Amino acid sequence: MTRNILLLPGDGIGTEVVAEAKKVIDWFSAHRGLNAKTDEALLGGCAYDATGTPFPKETLEKARKSDAILLGAVGGPKWESLDYSVRPERGLLGIRKELQLFANLRPALCFDALADSSTLKREVIAGLDIMIVRELTGDVYFGEPRGVETLPDGTRKGYNTLVYTSPEVQRIARVAFELARKRNGRVCSVDKANVLEATEMWRQEVQKIHDEEYPDTQLSHMYVDNASMQLVRNPRQFDVMVTTNMFGDILSDTASMLTGSLGMLPSASLGAKQADGRIPSLYEPVHGSAPDIAGQNKANPLATILSVAMMLRYSFDLGKDADLLEAAVRNVLAKGIRTADIAVKGEKTVTTSEMGAAVLKTLDELNKNAKAA
Ligand code: NAD
Numbered sequence: 001m002t003r004n005i006l007l008l009p010g011d012g013i014g015t016e017v018v019a020e021a022k023k024v025i026d027w028f029s030a031h032r033g034l035n036a037k038t039d040e041a042l043l044g045g046c047a048y049d050a051t052g053t054p055f056p057k058e059t060l061e062k063a064r065k066s067d068a069i070l071l072g073a074v075g076g077p078k079w080e081s082l083d084y085s086v087r088p089e090r091g092l093l094g095i096r097k098e099l100q101l102f103a104n105l106r107p108a109l110c111f112d113a114l115a116d117s118s119t120l121k122r123e124v125i126a127g128l129d130i131m132i133v134r135e136l137t138g139d140v141y142f143g144e145p146r147g148v149e150t151l152p153d154g155t156r157k158g159y160n161t162l163v164y165t166s167p168e169v170q171r172i173a174r175v176a177f178e179l180a181r182k183r184n185g186r187v188c189s190v191d192k193a194n195v196l197e198a199t200e201m202w203r204q205e206v207q208k209i210h211d212e213e214y215p216d217t218q219l220s221h222m223y224v225d226n227a228s229m230q231l232v233r234n235p236r237q238f239d240v241m242v243t244t245n246m247f248g249d250i251l252s253d254t255a256s257m258l259t260g261s262l263g264m265l266p267s268a269s270l271g272a273k274q275a276d277g278r279i280p281s282l283y284e285p286v287h288g289s290a291p292d293i294a295g296q297n298k299a300n301p302l303a304t305i306l307s308v309a310m311m312l313r314y315s316f317d318l319g320k321d322a323d324l325l326e327a328a329v330r331n332v333l334a335k336g337i338r339t340a341d342i343a344v345k346g347e348k349t350v351t352t353s354e355m356g357a358a359v360l361k362t363l364d365e366l367n368k369n370a371k372a373a
Contacts, residue, residue: 003036003316006066008059008095011045011088012289013299013352014072020301020356021070021308024325027360028312031367032321039066043095044074044088044289054091060098063280068315069095070307071284076291096136099280101269102168103175104134104248105310106286108235108255111264113333117342118258120232125258130238131183132255133176134248136269138168141245162198164244169205171272176242177214183239186218190227190243190251199244206242224251231255252286262287263300263341266307268314281315283307297351300339302329305359324370328362335362 005025009018028034041059048054054074063069074088084090095101110118110128118125140146143161150156173189180187189206191199203221210219222230224247230237231254243251256265265287271280285303293299306329313322333342337358340349350358 001035003034003068004066005036005038005311006062006069007038007040008043008069008071009040009046010043010072010074010289011076012073012291012294013287014044014074014289016072016294016297016299016352017285017301017304018070018072020352020359021304023356023360024305024308024363025070027363028321028325031363032318032324034312034316034318034321043071043091045076045079047091048079048082048086048088052086054086054088055094055098059091060095063095063099063282067278068311069282070304070311071282072304073285073287073289076289076294093141095282096269097142099282100137100271101280101282102135102137102272103172103270104136104252105175105179105268105270105314106132106134106248106252106255107266107310108132108252108259110259111330111333113330113336114259114261114264114342117261117344120235120258125235128235128258129183130235130255131179131240132248132252133172133179133240133242134252135164135168135172135243135245136248137245138164139245162196162244162246164198164202166201166205169202170209172242173206173209174213175270176240177210177217180217180240181214185216186220186239188220188222188227188238188241190222190224190241190247192224192247193221194223202244227251228254231258256286261300261341263303263339264306265303266310268307268310270314279315281311283311283315297353298340299352300341301352301356302339302359305329305356324363324366325359328359328366331362331366332358 009015029036041062108130110125115122115126140160143163146160148158193200193203269282309322309325312318343349
């Protein structure tokens with residue numbers, strides 16, 4: 001079976017980190033039978049420059065035909081003065097919308113070797129392993145009406161609308177409960193039910209799905225303000241957190257900082273199972289295009305490489321291969337190999353391509369050991 005993977009390197013460091021991730025994909029084809037066929041397409045600022053739109057039709061067509069998509073990052077100062085409708089980020093929102101990628105999975109995992117590079121104390125974050133499930137296609141980001149109006153008295157009114165329907169809440173709740181079953185069985189649903197009616201409905205719907213379909217898991221509810229505090233105070237209390245688009249946007253960034261660096265954080269965005277059994281899925285590092293270090297071979301490719309591990313696990317059901325890749329990353333870090341973003345003062349650092357090469361070398365070693373065993 002050929003697995004078609006579409007690469008969307010995008011802008012800035014996106015191209016550098018995806019190049020390293022592609023080598024990892026090729027390694028799994030050569031050594032573990034992944035049998036991947038990769039193709040590339042344009043998204044973001046590079047797509048705007050080439051075609052006048054950040055999300056060309058050809059990219060959508062290729063995305064629809066692929067089994068999984070790996071994205072680098074989009075955006076940069078070059079495109080910041082463009083109209084909102086053609087900004088690079090529109091490409092990203094567009095592909096999520098077109099493929100109905102409603103579930104964003106963001107693990108916050110603390111690698112032991114990096115526990116000291118977090119701003120929190122080692123004893124608070126060592127062993128941390130949270131999965132944040134963020135709803136991705138609803139909420140104020142897409143709700144209508146929206147806009148900015150000038151009122152008769154000359155003042156301006158800006159407004160966005162928080163909208164959720166019960167099926168939207170139910171399907172994201174199911175994703176969270178399914179994940180919890182494969183982890184430690186606990187889901188914390190985050191809302192602002194004391195103030196926002198739409199999220200009071202969210203709470204009721206999540207509870208209903210739990211009671212009717214997942215009574216074997218443990219469900220708790222938390223207000224978002226408390227959740228943001230608890231994430232910093234005692235993050236290990238959480239297993240799976242499920243929340244709305246906007247709350248998830250903010251909480252997942254807080255969670256990411258617990259683990260040290262943006263350069264270490266993978267993510268997955270999944271859609272609903274299609275008639276042919278495929279689940280539309282896009283994998284990407286959490287970080288952006290990092291214009292400050294773009295083109296300098298300094299970016300940390302591990303977030304993108306760990307996104308490949310998520311792809312192996314969630315799109316291709318290759319849990320053992322995902323474990324192997326994650327072990328290789330853990331091993332590289334334990335050897336003290338660091339890009340600048342995860343190095344402590346005075347530590348020797350490696351380049352993007354050297355980090356990629358270190359992962360491949362460690363994969364070779366681990367694979368050889370596994371075969372010998
Ligand atoms: P950013 O994530 O690009 O960078 C923030 C800081 O983290 C920078 O100092 C950067 O050098 C560093 N950093 C990020 N990734 C790194 C990596 N892999 N290795 C080492 N250091 C890394 O966020 P920003 O500066 O706010 O945004 C820059 C551009 O990226 C903007 O145009 C923004 O819209 C876009 N952006 C895109 C995405 C995406 O494509 N998913 C996400 C966030 C931001």
